[in-house]
Every structure is written in structure tokens, then in C-alpha cells.
Amino acid sequence: MTTTEDRLDTVALQRLSLNTATTKYWTLQQAIDGAVRAGIPALGVWRDRVAEVGTDRAARMIQDAGLRVSSLCRGGFLTAADPAEQHKALADNRAAIAEAAALGTDSLIMVVGGLPDGDRDIVGARHRVADRIADLVPHAIEHGVRLVLEPLHPMYCADRAVLSTLGQALDLAAPHPAGAVGVVVDTFHVWWDPTLAEQIARAGRENRLAAYQVCDWNLPIAADALLSRGMMGDGHIDFDTIGGWVRDAGYTGDIEVEIFNADIWAADGDLVLATMAGRFVDLVLPAAEPTR
């Protein structure tokens, strides 16, 4: 029996998507079941969770549960200087594009990669990223999938992504059709950027704002810096202001919660989803609502 409260919750959660990295130790089936129990209608899916059952079966499982896929995480790692490595990276990204299409999402999140081992030429690495994106665009268009460039926090510049700001992502996207290359605003990565308001507005004008991902910036930075992402409300990010900029840029799509955090991973998954849904409704959704 569905109560009024349940129905209200479902309406409030209609734009919420659970990124499977938030519940790292759940299998795809567990993530699907957890999302359904929590009234969350969408999943952002990592490729390891897809690989665990195969793409076609993953697509069926998600569809059968009545969920949609907000994005596939992730393609990228395009900075190699070695031709054999470049070839491998392109093959892997083409496979990811096909996977995204098979899963019914048009968004493939792209983490472009850091400096190759022992290489300090960041300018050169950025040029190679631009070249590899150009290589991939025809394949993306063919599959109806958008390469969604993700600027990562500058603390990951050496080892994860030489793409560090939204403005840089939009410049990188500029030579390509807006339907083929978009950008994602992930609050953790870009909240500090003094040009954020202006670049989010630009992303809207240029029709490239493809995804909005949220989590908080907690301090201290975790011993493993990758695990510093926090639950919304636990850190220093002003979701109201950033959410308003995203809304004003015309974004009305899914809002993914993607949290890498050892404490959250160790907690009970259903409790994590309940907290996440509550924080989403209290802190993230109000500013992001177009009707506000």
C-alpha cells in the first residue's frame, strides 16, 4: 500500500540518480534493488558493475526494475603519448560508447587522464586529449552518445585528469557538435572555481550542460585523496548557489549523487540511500527546481 508520504517522496526524488560508486560494495543487482526500495528512479552506472553481468543483461535488469540510466562512468584516459597505448585507449572508449548506447543512456562521462609516467609536459598531454576526443566524436555521433567531459579537481591533475576547469572543458568541446560533446558539473571538482557562475551559464548557452553530479567537499582531505568526497551537507559546498546557477543555465536533467568515501562505503547501503535522499531533498533540489 502506498501512502501519501511515499508518493510525495517519489515526486521529490524524480531527478535523483544513484551513482553506483556511492554504494561501492553493492553489485549491480543490489544497487538496482536498493534504488527501487528508496524510490530513486535512476542509476549512474560504472562500467565494472556492467561488466559483472554483461551489457545486455545489465540493460535488461535496469529496465525491468523500471529504472533509467543517467550516465555511464566512464570513458577517457586519453593522454598517452605512445601510439600503441593511444590505440588501446581509443578501442576501450569505443567499447564504452557502445555500452552507453546499449544501456539507453546518451551520457558517457569522460575522465581524460593525467600525465603519463615520468612525463611533465602538461601542455602536450592536453593537446593529445583534444586529438583523441576528435578521434572519438564520429563514433559517438554514430551511436547517439555524448562524450561528457568532466573537469576534475586540480588536485587530481597529475594522476587523473589534465582537464581541471569547466571553462577548459567547454573550450575542448567547442570544435564539436553540442550533441556529441558535453560537460558535467560535479560540485566536488568545481565548487572552488572563481569563474564557475560564468562558465555554467556558458555551458547552458552552448547547449553542453549534460549532467549535474553532487557531493560535498569535506576536510581534512582523505589519506587517499580520491576518497575525500562527502555527503551533501557534511562539508563546505554551497549547493543552493551552485544549484541555482545550474537551474538558470536551463538544466532540468538527472542529478547524480556520486560519493567516494570509505566511511560511507562501510555503512549500511539502505541507510546511505535514505540519508542521500533526505539531503537531496533538503539541500540540492530546492535551488535546482525550475519552478522555484
Added chain:
Amino acid sequence: MTTTEDRLDTVALQRLSLNTATTKYWTLQQAIDGAVRAGIPALGVWRDRVAEVGTDRAARMIQDAGLRVSSLCRGGFLTAADPAEQHKALADNRAAIAEAAALGTDSLIMVVGGLPDGDRDIVGARHRVADRIADLVPHAIEHGVRLVLEPLHPMYCADRAVLSTLGQALDLAAPHPAGAVGVVVDTFHVWWDPTLAEQIARAGRENRLAAYQVCDWNLPIAADALLSRGMMGDGHIDFDTIGGWVRDAGYTGDIEVEIFNADIWAADGDLVLATMAGRFVDLVLPAAEPTR
């Protein structure tokens, strides 16, 4: 007796400055003596080292040793919303300006401060920094001291500095005379910035490039993120490229080595200075030389 090799070294080191944070456990006198032994002609001095003997005596000690002061570290912490806190911060910065003048340096490095406790309004914090800089400029001009704005790495945005990029620093400086407000390029903080080449050139054009500080970006990020700074050559920064941009912007001043790093602090100070001088000559100086 001075050998030819010693004299060559002294020439090679003429732009090198030891920031006292690099030898954290040395007193001011020890830092002076160490710099003299190593043939390093300048010190970047932290205020705690000055306070330990008093400003006038510190100035005399440094001058008597034949050294110059490349900068005083540091003023700033200007983000308070509370009027009493603002008043305290201004008083402290006025004292720092007077100290810089007494020490014979025209450069007061400014770390602007992070978000006040529990405050998430980064846009408001940045406006307050701009207002406080404006409050301090007349005092700086009166003392012949330049407020040298330091963009800090975005990973310190919440707790240390809401000033994160060189472009933002130049925008913040723009309303004021170039002689009163400058900027510092610290490789650790800005190496990742995709607009770095363009903003260093702009700093040169606008006559605001007041200081060049070097150290490396090491991974993993240290458990205490403040201590992640590495010896040049140990990390991922391309000093040749950045040094060339700084040279092309017309900078010919001192180059300070400022390293916060627990391992380096625990090492023998004379060995640290020898390594530092060697890495400076090999990795930093060649690109920074105007005659190159």
C-alpha cells in the same frame, strides 16, 4: 679560500632565495648562517622567525650577514564577516606592512583566507577580501610595500584561500596601482591551471608579477595536505615551461624556494640547502634566465 667553483656557484645562485619555511626548525640566525654557508644571497622570511628576535634586530641580523629579504610571509586572512574580526585582521596586516618595510623588502605575501567557520558563501567571502585589500592599499603605499596576492591551490579553498587562480588574483589587484598590489606565481599552487601561460603574460603586461616561488607537486598528497610541497625535480611540475613563461613576462627578481614537507624538515638543513641549490641550478634557473 674561494675556489673558481665556489665563485661560479655564487653567480648561479644570485637569484635564489631561501624561504624560512623550507628549514622550518631553524631559527632566524640558523637560517641566516645556513644561507651564507650555502652561498644563497636572499631570504624569504616568515613572521614567526621575525617575531622571535623582534623586527629591528631581525633586519640588522639579515643585513649584517650581507643577505637581502626577498619577501615577508605573510599577511592576509581577510575573509571574516564579523566586524571585530575584520578589525583585528586589518590591524595585523598593517603591522605586517610595517614589518616588511623595516626588513627592507617591498613584498608582503598575502594568503587571503578561507571560508569562515560554518560559512559556505564563497562569493561573499571573495567580496570581503576585495574590500579588505582596498582598506589596506593606502597603508601599503605609505610604507612602500606591495601586497602580493597569492593564489593558493584549489584544495586549500575552504580553509586557507578563496583566491585560487592567477587570473582571479589579477582581477582582484586590478582596481589598485600596480606598485601597491602585485601577484606571486608559486608553481605548486598554479602549475595545473590551463590559463597559466596567458595569465603569467598578463601579470607581466600589467606590471604585477612581484614574486616567483618554486617547489614541486608530489604525489601522493601528504596526510597533512599543507605538507605536500616537494623539492624541485621530485614531482610532476615542468619548471622549464613555467620558468620560460615567467621569464617572457619580464620577471628578473628573486626566486624563492618554499617547501613545506615533513621529510625535508627532518633532514639536515645544510644538506637540504645543497640539494635545493643544485636543483635550482639544474631545473629552475635555465628557463628563468633572461639571457637564455
